[in-house]
């Protein structure tokens with residue numbers, strides 16, 4: 001092959017294989033990070049250093065399906081993040097679509113991550129010391145390997161088709177609230193209640209058709225939505241089922257309350273089900 005052929009091949013490869021085109025930003029200060037967020041194009045990578053970045057960071061640009069924008073922290077040897085974002089109001093506000101956000105510790109005072117965009121992936125994130133850890137208003141976002149601790153509110157969802165897997169939460173006042181949106185998927189979650197009183201999971205009225213599997217909830221679970229599929233769910237506290245057409249398989253509940261005269265199926269036999277006459281309420285909420 002002569003040199004002209006080789007360069008033609010490299011050109012074609014890079015044209016097809018996006019990362020060749022992507023630019024890499026390596027911000028070394030908070031202002032450089034905000035500048036990178038303001039200028040990243042589809043396929044670009046923002047590689048953060050092992051340090052804390054102080055400020056409220058806003059990303060309004062978007063990647064695309066084939067060329068997501070990557071915002072990556074530095075990984076420690078033990079797999080935890082060496083990169084921290086420390087904010088005052090909304091630590092990381094992502095307004096656009098098609099990001100891959102990975103390996104970050106997010107802390108601050110008010111809100112940790114506000115995700116308004118769609119088709120984003122958030123992976124290996126640790127949240128602590130916040131009033132609200134995660135607020136999702138977009139659709140088709142995927143969250144994996146997220147730990148949350150010492151926060152007031154955990155995850156609040158207002159969009160459809162979002163997926164959460166491998167989530168652990170400790171010491172929070174509320175766990176996961178699906179306020180609106182359909183087809184939310186929750187898989188492999190452990191919501192632990194260190195203070196004894198937590199609103200652990202709420203599937204709000206009007207929401208529908210999600211899937212909840214391999215999950216453990218301490219505290220109160222409220223199922224007001226319809227058409228959810230539960231599999232291998234353990235609710236140690238109380239579960240109030242006031243929605244309809246929900247299916248429960250291989251699930252164990254401490255106490256259960258039904259109000260409406262509609263169908264909720266308990267599919268497998270190993271369900272411990274102790275109906276109450278009144279819904280369980282938490283005094284503190």
Ligand SMILES: *[C@@H]1O[C@H](CO)[C@@H](O)[C@H](O)[C@H]1NC(C)=O
Nearest residue numbers: 030054055056057087088089
């Ligand atoms: C955050 O708050 C601290 C203390 O009030 C202040 O010094 C700092 O400038 C604020 N940072 C931002 C990005 O607003």
Ligand SMILES: *[C@@H]1O[C@H](CO)[C@@H](O)[C@H](O)[C@H]1NC(C)=O
Nearest residue numbers: 051080081082083084105126
């Ligand atoms: C990030 O969080 C993890 C787990 O909470 C912790 O082990 C690690 O030291 C933190 N890193 C930074 C930079 O704060």
Ligand SMILES: *[C@@H]1O[C@H](CO)[C@@H](O)[C@H](O)[C@H]1NC(C)=O
Nearest residue numbers: 129130149150151152171194
């Ligand atoms: C729980 O988190 C709060 C902050 O939300 C903190 O003040 C408190 O010390 C934590 N409790 C435990 C037992 O870690």
